[in-house]
Amino acid sequence: MKILLPVDGSELSLAAVRFAIDLATKGLQVEAVLANVQEASNLYELLVAHDPEVLDRVAAEAGVHTLQAARALLDAQGLAYEMEVARGDPAHTLVEIAERFGCDMIAMGARGNSALRSAMLGSVSNEVLHASxxxxxxxxxxxxLGDEG
Structure with missing residues (x-):
C-alpha cells in the first residue's frame, strides 16, 4: 500500500509517519511518499527577493529540511519512500501529489504548524479529508486519544 505522509515539521506529522511504520511492522507492505508543501510566495517576498528562482530554491531547501526527521524514521525501519516538495495551497497540493504518485491512502496529523491558517480557513487535514x-x-x-493510546 502506498501511503502519502504530509510532513510539516510538527510532532503530529511525525506521529503519522510512525503510524505508517506501525502498519509495516504489523505486516502491511508499505511504500511511503513523504510530502512537504511550502505556501506560495507573497507579494512582499517577491518584492524583496527580486528573483522568483531564489524563492523557489529557498522553499525547496526548506521543504527538504522539514522532511529530514521523517526520512530518519523511515530509514531506521528500512522502509522505501519517495519524496516531493511542492508549493501552493497545502490541501489541494497534497491531494494532487497523492493522485500523481498513485497513493492508496493519506495519513496525516490532525493539525500542523499553521495554527493561524487553520483557525481562519479550516484545517488542512479537514480540507484533504473532503477533497481526497x-x-x-x-x-x-x-x-x-484518551486511554487508548
Missing part, C-alpha cells in the same frame, strides 16, 4: 479520492487517516495527538 482515497481514504484519509487523521492521526491525533496522544493526549487526544
Amino acid at each position: 479520492a482515497v481514504p484519509v487517516v487523521i492521526v491525533k495527538a496522544p493526549a487526544d
Whole structure:
C-alpha cells in the first residue's frame, strides 16, 4: 500500500509517519511518499527577493529540511519512500501529489504548524479529508486519544 505522509515539521506529522511504520511492522507492505508543501510566495517576498528562482530554491531547501526527521524514521525501519516538495495551497497540493504518485491512502496529523491558517480557513487535514479520492487517516495527538493510546 502506498501511503502519502504530509510532513510539516510538527510532532503530529511525525506521529503519522510512525503510524505508517506501525502498519509495516504489523505486516502491511508499505511504500511511503513523504510530502512537504511550502505556501506560495507573497507579494512582499517577491518584492524583496527580486528573483522568483531564489524563492523557489529557498522553499525547496526548506521543504527538504522539514522532511529530514521523517526520512530518519523511515530509514531506521528500512522502509522505501519517495519524496516531493511542492508549493501552493497545502490541501489541494497534497491531494494532487497523492493522485500523481498513485497513493492508496493519506495519513496525516490532525493539525500542523499553521495554527493561524487553520483557525481562519479550516484545517488542512479537514480540507484533504473532503477533497481526497482515497481514504484519509487523521492521526491525533496522544493526549487526544484518551486511554487508548
